[in-house]
Amino acid sequence: MKILVGIKRVIDYNVRVQVNREGTGVVKDGVKMSINPFDEIAVEEALRMKERGEAEEVVVVSVGPEAAQQQLRTALAMGADRAVLYQAEEEIQPLAAARALLQIVQAEDAGLVLLGKQAIDDDANQVGQMLAALWDRPQATFVSKLERSGDTLKAMREVDAGLENIEVDLPAVVTVDLRLNEPRFVKMPDIMKAKRKPLDIKPFAELGVEMPPQLEVGAHEPPPKRQGGTKVESVAALVQALKDKGVL
Amino acid sequence: MSRVLLIADHDGKTLNTGIARTVACARQLGNVHVAVFHAPDGDAPCAAAAKLDGVSRVLSVRHEANGAPLAAVLAPQIARLAAEHEGGYDYVLAPSTTFGKDVLPRVAALLGVPQVSDLMEVIDARTFKRPIYAGNVITTVKVPEGIPVLATVRIASFQAVGEAGEAPIVAAQAEAELPTHSRYLGLAESGGSDRPDLQSAPRVVAGGRGVGSKENFEIIFKLADRIGAAVGASRAAVDAGYVPNDMQVGQTGKIIAPDLYIAIGISGAIQHMTGIKDAGCIVAINKDGDAPIFEAADFGLVGDLFTLLPELEKALDAAG
Ligand SMILES: Cc1cc2nc3c(=O)[nH]c(=O)nc-3n(C[C@H](O)[C@H](O)[C@H](O)COP(=O)(O)OP(=O)(O)OC[C@H]3O[C@@H](n4cnc5c(N)ncnc54)[C@H](O)[C@@H]3O)c2cc1C
Numbered sequence: 136m137k138i139l140v141g142i143k144r145v146i147d148y149n150v151r152v153q154v155n156r157e158g159t160g161v162v163k164d165g166v167k168m169s170i171n172p173f174d175e176i177a178v179e180e181a182l183r184m185k186e187r188g189e190a191e192e193v194v195v196v197s198v199g200p201e202a203a204q205q206q207l208r209t210a211l212a213m214g215a216d217r218a219v220l221y222q223a224e225e226e227i228q229p230l231a232a233a234r235a236l237l238q239i240v241q242a243e244d245a246g247l248v249l250l251g252k253q254a255i256d257d258d259a260n261q262v263g264q265m266l267a268a269l270w271d272r273p274q275a276t277f278v279s280k281l282e283r284s285g286d287t288l289k290a291m292r293e294v295d296a297g298l299e300n301i302e303v304d305l306p307a308v309v310t311v312d313l314r315l316n317e318p319r320f321v322k323m324p325d326i327m328k329a330k331r332k333p334l335d336i337k338p339f340a341e342l343g344v345e346m347p348p349q350l351e352v353g354a355h356e357p358p359p360k361r362q363g364g365t366k367v368e369s370v371a372a373l374v375q376a377l378k379d380k381g382v383l
Numbered sequence: 384m385s386r387v388l389l390i391a392d393h394d395g396k397t398l399n400t401g402i403a404r405t406v407a408c409a410r411q412l413g414n415v416h417v418a419v420f421h422a423p424d425g426d427a428p429c430a431a432a433a434k435l436d437g438v439s440r441v442l443s444v445r446h447e448a449n450g451a452p453l454a455a456v457l458a459p460q461i462a463r464l465a466a467e468h469e470g471g472y473d474y475v476l477a478p479s480t481t482f483g484k485d486v487l488p489r490v491a492a493l494l495g496v497p498q499v500s501d502l503m504e505v506i507d508a509r510t511f512k513r514p515i516y517a518g519n520v521i522t523t524v525k526v527p528e529g530i531p532v533l534a535t536v537r538i539a540s541f542q543a544v545g546e547a548g549e550a551p552i553v554a555a556q557a558e559a560e561l562p563t564h565s566r567y568l569g570l571a572e573s574g575g576s577d578r579p580d581l582q583s584a585p586r587v588v589a590g591g592r593g594v595g596s597k598e599n600f601e602i603i604f605k606l607a608d609r610i611g612a613a614v615g616a617s618r619a620a621v622d623a624g625y626v627p628n629d630m631q632v633g634q635t636g637k638i639i640a641p642d643l644y645i646a647i648g649i650s651g652a653i654q655h656m657t658g659i660k661d662a663g664c665i666v667a668i669n670k671d672g673d674a675p676i677f678e679a680a681d682f683g684l685v686g687d688l689f690t691l692l693p694e695l696e697k698a699l700d701a702a703g
């Protein structure tokens with residue numbers, strides 16, 4: 136079985152993101168970029184499945200800017216076998232990304248697609264579900280435990296009520312949650328080795344994706360600021376303050 | 384008037400508390416029908432939905448396969464209703480619970496339209512505000528004309544509607560070819576306690592890594608019980624195994640808006656704060672006076688939680 140992992144290049148999760156001066160987007164100049172943290176977990180899971188003999192090949196794909204090569208190289212250094220970048224400099228919204236991934240999944244004849252549960256830039260949480268719908272295959276979202284037995288997968292999902300188990304037939308789309316695993320660190324020799332692994336760059340247009348209607352993205356603004364910062368000196372003062380506010 | 388289809392989140396017995404908040408958003412957009420997909424014995428959620436102010440009709444969609452919340456089974460039925468029921472709907476909404484987030488994008492893809500995730504404010508019929516970058520940025524998005532608007536509604540952004548309504552409950556058909564490739568096995572673990580529900584409780588007490596262990600977490604539960612609060616936790620506390628995952632608050636946990644939130648031994652990472660910034664009043668107890676949580680807290684108390692919490696309980700007892 137071939138596993139396809141979707142990777143998005145996003146602003147690193149440690150960066151405090153700022154709206155740009157014009158209010159048309161966020162400041163990206165000189166800002167650290169990384170693999171979407173959930174996607175790193177997806178890569179790790181794919182590698183573990185391969186190491187257990189449950190998959191033969193791990194292919195990482197990204198639809199995005201030329202610079203996303205860096206994130207694909209990181210995934211190769213983690214241990215992925217090969218990478219494909221469909222280069223698109225403009226913003227790709229979730230439905231377009233899902234249609235693009237569908238083309239890739241079918242061309243690669245993948246048996247399992249592992250994605251992050253959400254990209255931490257747009258926080259959409261859509262692509263996996265959309266891909267599964269278009270592919271007419273099962274979805275297991277927000278997964279924190281995954282077991283393959285033969286042609287089925289047992290997935291434990293993190294839901295509002297707790298943890299839920301479902302079983303799906305392969306091929307399937309799985310979106311991963313934070314507690315699924317802890318991604319490995321890449322070591323220097325792995326980075327060197329990754330430089331020789333195949334990374335194909337192709338134009339997005341080559342996928343022949345019919346562009347769906349897109350949301351028109353308008354103004355960006357910082358969230359309303361909370362008036363905080365007051366400290367109280369003692370427990371008694373705290374209780375009094377809460378009583379005065381009428382919340383206790 | 385525009386027609387709004389709201390997909391109910393329920394467990395067969397009770398309607399998710401987020402639905403009353405989602406209705407508050409939905410009724411700003413048009414005439415609201417709530418669709419309840421259920422198996423033969425799920426009448427209670429229909430009755431609960433019919434009571435919500437602003438709901439004009441409840442569509443009861445009964446099917447053997449609808450006993451479990453499987454997106455692959457529900458999405459084709461929802462898409463069918465959305466496109467065809469009495470001429471179709473202008474809006475299809477779901478709460479931004481894990482159920483809504485799982486199922487609605489699948490519907491959007493079947494309909495070939497984009498989805499607005501975490502709708503937090505209605506600007507006009509097709510223009511909305513939503514958070515991105517873990518709530519550090521708010522964007523305005525517009526859904527192009529000529530297609531239905533699909534959105535998950537950020538429930539913490541809306542006040543629940545009242546329960547004086549009396550909408551008729553009508554049986555609806557949503558025939559679609561249903562897949563057999565997905566099977567529900569059941570809940571493996573649930574917080575299932577007698578404590579108030581984290582997503583709707585007016586008071587929440589939450590603990591972080593600073594609490595130190597599963598055993599120590601008892602003091603958080605004790606304080607919560609003392610003031611009738613629900614219990615939450617940071618991701619670090621969940622990862623360390625102090626409490627189950629359904630108690631996590633934040634970007635990838637629950638987004639909540641209680642009147643009072645007491646954060647104990649929580650540093651205040653962006654991903655945590657995004658889950659609580661709509662709280663009425665935030666209290667932080669932390670031994671590090673420079674912890675970022677204090678910037679957002681209405682009342683901060685610096686000190687060791689293991690000395691402060693027993694003191695707090697005493698003070699509460701004294702204050703009655
Ligand atoms: C993609 C992504 C998503 C995430 N989603 C979430 C999310 O949904 N929710 C979430 O919470 N986090 C989330 N995180 C993690 C987040 O970045 C932080 O790591 C986490 O919130 C830290 O939890 P904490 O505050 O409990 O722990 P810490 O940051 O370790 O803070 C512990 C605090 O306890 C205090 N303390 C220690 N001992 C005591 C004592 N005896 N008395 C008083 N105070 C004490 C310390 O001073 C410290 O401030 C996410 C991270 C990523 C990358």
Ligand SMILES: Nc1ncnc2c1ncn2[C@@H]1O[C@H](COP(=O)(O)O)[C@@H](O)[C@H]1O
Binds near residue numbers: 197229249
């Ligand atoms: N442009 C992209 N290229 C590759 N994978 C993507 C892309 N966009 C999203 N994904 C995958 O889909 C997941 C969910 O993204 P989203 O629905 O945008 O929150 C991400 O974690 C990635 O695994």
